[in-house]
Amino acid sequence: MELNVMQPDQLDDLIQGISLADYQVIGPMESNGAIAYEPIESADDLPRGIIDHQRPGKYALQKIQSSRFFGYTVSPFSWKKYLYPPVQTLFKAERNGQGIQLETDSHDVKYAFIGVRACELSAIKIQDKIFLGGDYVDLHYKERRENALIVAVECFNTCETCFCDSVGSGPEIPNGADIVLTEILESGEHYFLVRSETEAGQEILNQISLKDTENNHYLIKDAQLERVRAKLKRKVQTTGLKSKLLKNPDHPRWDEVAERCLACSNCTMVCPTCFCADVFDINDLDGNTKRERRWDSCFTSDFTYIHGGNIRHSVKSRYRQWLTHKFASWQDQFDSLGCVGCGRCITWCPPGIDITEELKALSIPPNQYKKGEINHV
Amino acid sequence: MSNTKPKLAVWKFASCDGCQLSLLDCEDELLAVAEAVQIAYFPEATREVVEGPYDVSFVEGSVTTPHDEERIKEIREMSGIVITLGACATSGGIQALRNFADVNEFTNIVYAHPEYISTLDTSHPISDYINVDFELRGCPIDKYQLLEVVISLLAGKRPAIPTHSVCMDCKLKLNTCVLVAGNEPCLGPVTQAGCGALCPSYNRGCYGCFGPQDSANTDSMTEVWRHLGVSDDTILQTFRGFNGFIEPFKGASERLEEHKNH
Ligand code: SF4
Ligand code: SF4
Ligand code: SF4
Ligand code: SF4
Ligand code: SF4
Numbered sequence: 266m267e268l269n270v271m272q273p274d275q276l277d278d279l280i281q282g283i284s285l286a287d288y289q290v291i292g293p294m295e296s297n298g299a300i301a302y303e304p305i306e307s308a309d310d311l312p313r314g315i316i317d318h319q320r321p322g323k324y325a326l327q328k329i330q331s332s333r334f335f336g337y338t339v340s341p342f343s344w345k346k347y348l349y350p351p352v353q354t355l356f357k358a359e360r361n362g363q364g365i366q367l368e369t370d371s372h373d374v375k376y377a378f379i380g381v382r383a384c385e386l387s388a389i390k391i392q393d394k395i396f397l398g399g400d401y402v403d404l405h406y407k408e409r410r411e412n413a414l415i416v417a418v419e420c421f422n423t424c425e426t427c428f429c430d431s432v433g434s435g436p437e438i439p440n441g442a443d444i445v446l447t448e449i450l451e452s453g454e455h456y457f458l459v460r461s462e463t464e465a466g467q468e469i470l471n472q473i474s475l476k477d478t479e480n481n482h483y484l485i486k487d488a489q490l491e492r493v494r495a496k497l498k499r500k501v502q503t504t505g506l507k508s509k510l511l512k513n514p515d516h517p518r519w520d521e522v523a524e525r526c527l528a529c530s531n532c533t534m535v536c537p538t539c540f541c542a543d544v545f546d547i548n549d550l551d552g553n554t555k556r557e558r559r560w561d562s563c564f565t566s567d568f569t570y571i572h573g574g575n576i577r578h579s580v581k582s583r584y585r586q587w588l589t590h591k592f593a594s595w596q597d598q599f600d601s602l603g604c605v606g607c608g609r610c611i612t613w614c615p616p617g618i619d620i621t622e623e624l625k626a627l628s629i630p631p632n633q634y635k636k637g638e639i640n641h642v
Numbered sequence: 643m644s645n646t647k648p649k650l651a652v653w654k655f656a657s658c659d660g661c662q663l664s665l666l667d668c669e670d671e672l673l674a675v676a677e678a679v680q681i682a683y684f685p686e687a688t689r690e691v692v693e694g695p696y697d698v699s700f701v702e703g704s705v706t707t708p709h710d711e712e713r714i715k716e717i718r719e720m721s722g723i724v725i726t727l728g729a730c731a732t733s734g735g736i737q738a739l740r741n742f743a744d745v746n747e748f749t750n751i752v753y754a755h756p757e758y759i760s761t762l763d764t765s766h767p768i769s770d771y772i773n774v775d776f777e778l779r780g781c782p783i784d785k786y787q788l789l790e791v792v793i794s795l796l797a798g799k800r801p802a803i804p805t806h807s808v809c810m811d812c813k814l815k816l817n818t819c820v821l822v823a824g825n826e827p828c829l830g831p832v833t834q835a836g837c838g839a840l841c842p843s844y845n846r847g848c849y850g851c852f853g854p855q856d857s858a859n860t861d862s863m864t865e866v867w868r869h870l871g872v873s874d875d876t877i878l879q880t881f882r883g884f885n886g887f888i889e890p891f892k893g894a895s896e897r898l899e900e901h902k903n904h
Contacts, residue, residue, distance in 0.1 A: 298823050323822060325823065341819070342816055351813070352814055524859075526862070527863060527866075528831075528855075528859060529807045529830070530806065534809070548799075550789075551674070565810065565857075566805065580859065613822050615819075615831050615863075616862055616866050
């Protein structure tokens, strides 16, 4: 829909308007040395003038002289933690005289996410396909997702770890948001360009008196996006990648990366598209049970435990599962890549294993590959 | 009625009692536990002694004396299920530091009359002497894991005690990683979960009190700590903590020692 101009002090009107429409507003804030997506009350909670630095195995915030609200890139945890919580009670079964009483989880909070990045919206769309597409719908995800309002914000900065461009998930905001904001802070002027993409989004915007755009606003917006695109230096060559990965299960690089990999699962935990979970029954001494679902990871040994043992015994085979799932078998399963280039798995990997570097090395035919080629710094 | 309840015994070897105390620390659940099982031998809690055999024996502590070697075999013989509690029982404990040195030197320094001390040269986990049915890690153990084991025994199911990394639990709690964001040396990636990522939740690194996770890559962990600027001596000492005598922590500290001597 139409692009309008919103003043910085109206950002709080937007937040209050959303809150009045009965949403729980979740937005970025500085918390414990990182940007966290947490419930916010006003625009004052936003991390003004704070940027993040991310590189393999390293994360740091920096306070700079700027009144920009959305200068950081992405938080350690994506919005997945709300739509698909890390630990979730599926149901409780309590003894009740001779019988059993079942209580299922129901979720009546409507979330509004403020500051969803292009890669993150792409990830939500991938998870929509996983949990809502096909014959089996995940009702827990459905009730959270259907009611959620998404306010996407275009990126201004990028981190060294970002590569949305080369996997086609950014930096322009894909469709699927309710409201899209672009924060402009240049030539001494600070304002937002705002548009709605759904009725729910428009209803919220209707309550704020926005100004019309002038012609040059479109140019300013496009130029900002192009500057972001130019900053995205990290790339994945996706053409032909699937067959290169699947045809080379014994590529020597798998052994090299397995020497560094700690099988700690941090990468899969922070990935906004990873969807694996395990289910546990938690009993008490009175015979009551709670069934819980917890995020799981293909890096654990229990993950592939079947009768007789674990079928992915080596860390090499687990690392190979992760990378081939993201960039090869995901395509057969969900008709897209399993990676949106947010860079989280690179930043939060303690030894700083960089999937883009691994993919580059694995794309070299095994017989031409020399050990240590394409080396991490 | 009461004779259908499983008979439970709690035994102590070389240890500090902390793990047994975790059982007493289950305040809210203790009465329910006492209802569900017959506490037949537990000197820390009651003077009453019911003769064996026992359905379940919990064993705390490591084997450090010739007498211990005999006693643990007897316990195995009179117990249906043997479950070891804590780092001492599952890996030899902090007292296994003697395994890397000369125990006589320690006894001479510590005791006024070392001649009265009858001790083995090394401290060993219980599983080096007998078959153990289940091991609970930690220094001390986690009371929720202990309850999970008791409840699972009663329910006849496998206890849900994961053997994956502390990082998994740290991420499930949505903590910000202190290693990546705080340059804090953290042993979480190579350590088995169980504590609920206690230390990182309070902004400090894990020092490995639950011992190695099932796929611990200690050499890569050493490299990560070196990159953080930690000295080899400190890394060596960290691997050689409560679980220093269990592989692969043992090998990691030995390789660092070798590296130092070359
Ligand atoms: S694989 Fe890594 S870069 Fe790709 S979406 Fe997952 S966390 Fe982000
Ligand atoms: S990469 Fe691993 S954890 Fe992530 S979705 Fe695939 S199998 Fe699951
Ligand atoms: S790739 Fe990195 S984050 Fe993932 S399991 Fe290996 S060491 Fe951990
Ligand atoms: S703080 Fe420690 S335990 Fe937590 S994720 Fe980081 S390395 Fe793992
Ligand atoms: S975080 Fe590590 S050191 Fe701290 S309680 Fe847990 S296992 Fe022990």
